Amino acid sequence: MEIGASVASLDPEMAAATAEEAAAKAQIDALIFVHRDADGTFGGAAGGGAFRVTAFEAGKRAVLAANEEFREGRPFVDGIEIAMGRGAHDRLVDLELSKTDLTEIAPQDARRAAEQGVRVSTSQPDELLALVFVSANMGSKAAGSASARSTGKASGRATGQNTGQPNGPARGEAAEQVMGHALSLAIDRVAIVNFILQKTGEPAGGLLPQWSSGTAFLFPAAAPTAADLEHAKELSKQIAASVPLVLGYDSADPLEQSVAERIVVNAKEAGVAVRAQAIPVAGAGAEKSHGAGLQTSHVDVQLMRWRMTSPLPGVALKDFLARIYAGPLAGVEASTFPEAGSPEDIYKQQRAVLNTYRVVPLVWLPQVYGLSARVRDWKAPGPGENWPLADVWLDAETQTPTGVQ
């Protein structure tokens, strides 16, 4: 198996450097520990799970052997070799050359891989790509640039409770809301899905996907109409921004870069000046969504990827809100949002967040995996699920890839 992340340590006590590493580490730990508790910590001793570690080279390679004594039954495969830190292109090439049995595929590469004959396994869309305003930077910047001219119906809605001539941070918040609204109207989510993602994904209008919440249809995400663009232009006229909005994206993420560049074009059509800026994630903490690094980088708005932690809409939304209000929206008052409980509460909570326009959902991404011809019984894991490597078996009649037992 090949993955893109480089896992430095399998010790659950050791913090991961990036979100990608944390996710990969959690998956490997789930293979070697007996169980995972509700709080996300792993229970029992390492090696008590379906596999035990027989070799580990930090950031490069992990070799796992089947645990004969695993209480849920011995895995079908004898062992797994996980090659870490492999680039997306190299992983695909290795799969095509039968050098590996299983690998992660970037969503934007899924269609091309399938067209090249790669067996592709795709999960339900469970990862949100969204724009999130960075509270600490946006407030101070917008405060000096927003004129908050209340002209016409559109501006009345856009500024919400901020009537009259707001000052200081309040004026900044009003401008932020207007900018967010304009961007939300102008961004062509359908084009992002069709062209950048090659139709692997879904346009996102809400904070939860339809299959999970059942209410995503209430948050339309269709391509902008002429009226939407006109509305966005009206909104942008309210903001006499002298400098472009800085849109930060992960410098190591080609998908984020492509989407950021597309947003710049869409925003320009609506009269909003946006400048895309690559931000190195290293040093920004394990969760890039926390945005600590971005605040110091003078980014006004950032692209954020968030993978659902649970298929249950209430649990997932709570996790999302916890992340953004501890990260890019740190310091923003969130207590007015209703407590999520019933589906109606969850809908209202999403609506309340989206009405601030501090969060602009863009697309839902699935998790995509490439499989060799001999892999059997693989099922793409859903939110909160682990790689089902203990249940996978290999068809002995087909070719044996190098490095996999």
Add this chain to the structure above:
Amino acid sequence: MRPSCGLPLTIRVAALTILLGLFSTVAPTVSHAQVTSTLPKTWNDAVAKLGDKVAAAMSPTAVALSVENISSLDALKVAAIGAAAREQLQHHSFSLPTANSTAAQSAVPLQLTLSESAGGYLWVIQIPGDATDAKLSPTMIVSVSKSDSTEDEPEQQSLSLEKRFEWKQAERFLDFTLLKNPASSESTLLVLETKRVAVYKSSSRGWQFSRSTPIPETVPPSRDSEGTISLKEGKISFKGFECVGDPDLTGVVQCKISPPTHTIVDSTRIPGLPNSLGTLLYGECRGETIAVYTGEGDWTQTDFLQGYLVSLNPISAVPVGDAIQVRGPVISLQSEPDSSAVRAVVRNLRTGEYEGYIVTATCSH
């Protein structure tokens, strides 16, 4: 398994007759009074709650309720929920003018969407607000557990499937059948391979090979052979030709090119049935026709068999009972004559062998 639909010709023709008769004689609409009574109590409660919410959000007036289903609910349940919602609105003094009336033109449009989440069904009513901003439209949501759909149907019969292993071999076979001699306890197993019919006799040591009969090459060989045994008709059917022999087909067979057997039913899709291998069964359950269908996977995946009840009013099918898993793709599925059972040939992905099963559908409380 997703190849062609394997309805035997006789059943296809029978189904065609039923379907054509249905189209010409039965109106597909269901009256509100009929359908309301079919909702489980918790569903009726949820509809009542939705009605209460609408009544709290707007004063009684003329409304036009449109229902959209984006969930897995079948057409009958959708109609029942829509009817119950209309009744609830009337209960709250809303009027529901008929579609083409003058009053309907000024009626407030209400949109009822039947949706589905990871946890259950969601029923959503939207009242139009600011026409330029959909987010300002009042939205009312109720949730219903999926398991509630059967809670008020304790007396309703359910369908269960049970599989019985009969035969396995390394070489591919297309179909098989069991012959029982009523005069003795001896049984015969016919295994139809691509080029022969193998005959096995039962013994204390299991099935023992008795003899085989070659299938004469009547048409050019196919890479994707399909063949079925029909004891009732005393023939073996292949793509493009068929063979007949002695009544139990255990002796020499003669083959000839057969005319095309496609009927209009080949292209008739029954809503609710998967696009996979399936067949109708002899017998009924809840007064409806029983069908068994496979999953929609491919030849690299394990498969399952699911029982369905095919309703003719309106034409639709719903899965009933639990599916049974098999260890590989089902490559052939044929109905057994005069019993609610099917013959399934499965390619076991782990062993690579082909296995034959008799799967019996039982309708019971």
